[in-house]
Amino acid sequence: MTDRWVPTTSHWGAYQAAADSDGGVRVAPHPDDPVPSPLLGNVAGSARHATRVARPAIRRGWLESGPGPSAGRGAEEFVEVDWDTALDLVAAQLDRVRNESGNESIFGGSYGWSSAGRFHHAQSQLHRFLNTIGGYTASKHNYSFGTSQVLLPHVVGSISSVLGYADSWETIRENTDLIVAFGGLSTKNLSVTPGGVTLHTGAASAADPGVQVAAVSPLGADVPARGRWYSIAPGTDVAVQLALAHTLLAEDLHDTAFLERYCTGFDVVAAYLRGESDGVAKTPEWAAEICEIPADDIRELAREMAAGRTLVNVTWSLQRTEHGEQPVWAGILLAAMLGQIGLPGGGFGHGYGSMAEMGDSGPLLKLPTLSQGANPVREFIPVARIADLLLSPGQTYRYNGQTRTYPDIRFVYWAGGNPFHHHQDLTRLRRAFARPETVVVHETHWTATARHADVVLPATTTLEREDLGAGRRDTHLTAMHRVLDPHAEARDDYLIFAALADRLGARQAFTEGRSPRGWLEHLYETWRESLRERGHQVPDFDRFWELGRLELPAVDEQPPLRRFRQDPEANPLHTPSGRIELFSATVDGFGHPDCPGHPVWLRPRRTTGGPLHLIANQPPTRLHSQGDVGATSLESKVDGREPITLHPADAAARGIAEGTVVRIFNDRGACLAGARLSERVRPGVVVLPTGAWFDPQPDPKRDGATMCAHGNPNALTDDLPSSELSQGCAGQHARVDVERYDGPLPPVTTRTPPPLRPA
Incomplete structure (x- = not known):
């Protein structure tokens, strides 16, 4: 234990820590971090909380x-x-x-x-x-963007070509005229990345990207301060995307040269957009009835996209829904029709506003990693x-x-x-x-x-x-x-x-x-030798440990889609055609009824459960469920429970006021939460973040059933896959109803250990 300030890091960023006189910990942000994460406020309270597991x-x-x-x-x-x-x-x-x-x-x-x-x-x-x-x-892929992990190799040849080589915010500021952000551009997620981020420069940039932003989302909180808000019905992004594509096609605003040289299958998609394959033209008027924004707004946005350098961004949240492949594939379609894939600050982005690494400018450098060996x-x-x-x-x-x-x-x-x-x-x-x-x-x-x-x-x-x-x-390797x-x-x-x-x-x-120390030295020195072979010099382990942090050497590597654009024959994509597959014969040949061979509009399979549309997004007060017993998370609670945000009109219709404890329910389950009211959420939509520690207790409204007394939305979400193609998580949305909870309030039991007795 040390009472001096020492460096460490976390998934929400690098910081300094020291033991206090009571055996707990003090924390302070990294001195050079421009936007330290608010999640640091959870560290001290979690370190020695009563819920720590003490013994086997x-x-x-x-x-x-x-x-x-x-x-x-x-x-x-x-x-x-x-x-x-x-x-x-x-x-x-x-x-x-x-x-x-x-x-x-x-x-x-x-x-x-x-x-x-x-x-x-x-x-x-x-x-x-x-x-x-x-x-x-084993398990394969992840909950965050598992649907995209299966789809992207079929369409652009790999996951990393989109996620691993995203343009930096500096590149966007210098080159981009317009960001069209499907799912918005939320800044609350930008303190987090796997393994941490030393300097949160991206969080500051996303809050004010320095370019025009058209944010398409039912949540006003997902819109940057100077962004335009297109408040659509949840889960209807694909209808908007297809209508934008139809406008580009109908008004001859699409880049035919790019589509012919770099893509395959556009003729199939164009027939679908015109309605030749299913009898329904994907016009802005068609989309307006589905997404509930004016057709003229869609048409004008398409024209603006074609008038300058446009980045089409799709958040990870949109693919955590039924048919989650479709908004990603349709976003690539739009970017391809604009002819800007592979240009600095243009084309397709996937995950800006979803995680800190998207838009960061640190080097794409292999880091020290423990080998897992081979699984027989x-x-x-x-x-x-x-x-x-x-x-x-x-x-x-x-x-x-x-x-x-x-x-x-x-x-x-x-x-x-x-x-x-x-x-x-x-x-x-x-x-x-x-x-x-x-x-x-x-x-x-x-x-x-x-x-x-x-x-x-x-x-x-x-x-x-x-x-x-x-x-x-x-940008740095930290000695923790x-x-x-x-x-x-x-x-x-x-x-x-x-x-x-x-x-x-x-x-x-x-x-x-x-x-353990021997492994740290081994991993570091092996990594150091690999860098030396590439012409980079870094200090030995002892010196690194003494310094506490090491600035990572710059690596100049051109993004694969940039190389592809320069010469598609010399740098083909890892798809069957070597090009961007707007229609994939491979996917089409799989015969998955819920994911055909090109982007399409598919209505959700589950439409029952209640009149309100629940969005279970990422919390602003913790990483997933980590730190739920910390100060930042606890301060956000309402009567000790997770807050749920409703539009004032939906709350008034149910006799719900600010701070009211409510019961959210559907045919799968129920939970309690504390009401927050905001006009920055679309009417008919409620927002209950994930991560409140699950607290199942008897539901007085349903014999033999349980409800979560703490407010975990996954008591309500359906365990359905995105599609047969990906079998990805589709837990972002659910249909629910909300009512006042006027009965005796059950205590939240997650902040005390379960019953324990000695052997």
Whole structure:
């Protein structure tokens, strides 16, 4: 433990930390950060919160009756045991399951947001460990933009060509006349990126990009201060995009030379726009009835887009919906028709306003990374299909043109993630978590995932260990010094897995004989040597650790789409045609009814559940569910519950005033929240951010049902995939109703540990 200021970093940015006299922590922003993240306000309160997991704990029913399916997960008390007892039990069950059923019966998908450190990345540690003992069933892609991860390779050849090489805000200021931002251009998300960001220059730029912004969103909060707000009905962006494309086509404003040289399939899309293939022309008048903005506004916006350098941006949120492939593909169509893909500040952007790295100007540099090794098991699931996996072993499903089968999972091992935050329809997820024989979780705090486990192993936080920290497009590598002693009996994930590997005969394969500090030196020096081979000189590890931060060397690498535009024959895309596939014969050949071979307008499958359209967006007060017990998050609560924002007219019709505790409900579930009123949300729309720690309690309105007393919107969202193509997350939207809650208010129980007793 150190009481001097030392550098560290987090997913929401670099900062300084020091231990205080009470064993807690003080934090201060990085001295050069122009826009420090407000999420730093959660650090001190979370570090030693009462919900920290103090000792290994085992669910009483599992400890007394042995492994097996159980509805007791999430309901029973835990028994605290010593480390050797817990590790012996976990190792024995891993060994039994892999010998009886094979390693494909072990699920280690663990979503990896736990630590910003390059070494103590819990997901990497878990996967490395499981690979040394024979492998595991994995998850593929992510919740954030998993739909795009499947689509983009079919259309532009790779994910990185769009996400990895996005133009910087400086380039946009210098070259762009207009940003058309589908899903808006929210600044609240721009303090966060995986691995951290040292200087939040992008957050300042997005708040005032220095160019015209046309923000298409039902939420006024997604509109920059000087942006124009096109307040559309939720989920209708594709109709607007197609009508814009129709206008460009009908008024001969499209770039035919670009479409002929760099694209394939435009003739098929053009026939669809004209209505030749389905009898419905995609005119602005057609779109106006769907999206509820005037046809003339759509037509004028199309003309403005064609008059100058235009960046068409689609947020990640739009692809987290039913048919989420369509707004991304339609955005690429628009950018291609304008002929500006590959030009500085023009073309297609995906994720500006979604995460800090989009628009940052740091070098595209390979960073020190812990090898996970090779997984001998070939089974995987798309990440958002975890409940289907656990509930439906042996069931087939369609994914990216394949027919796959869910394996029979007997052992779930989770480290560094919280599926009871990320996943939808939490009542269904609770049923799914009841099915495996054993669920083991590494956790720092008593989250809902920990409470639904059989064995909970207490893990350290980033402040309680050493690491190397840097994010994608970051400008610096940070030496993450240890600030605090481990809480109670918490251990690093690495040390936990090393002890398990020792019990299973794989210690050397997992550790390679290195301590945590030994690994940091090894990863750094290996990375340093790779830089030296490319002509970059950086100091040795000891000097780097003393300095605390290292400015990353500049790397001049031309974006793939820029090279493609200069010479498409010499630099083809990794698509079947080598060009941008506005119509994909491959996707069309898959025969997925909910994702044909070109961008189309498809109505949502689920239209029931209530008269209001719920948007479950990212919170401004924490990263996902991290820091929900911190000061910044707690200050935003209303009567201890997550705030829900309604338009004053919708609130008045229901007798709801500012600060009223309300019940949000539909046919999937219910939750309580505290009302906030704003005219910056479209009438008929309510906004309930994700990340309130799930707190299921009896619902007095429905016999035998539960509601979340804290305000987690995934008690309401539907566990449907975006489409058969991607099987991506579609949890951004739901249909609900809202009413005053006039009964006795149940307490929020997430800020105290579950019942615990000593062995």
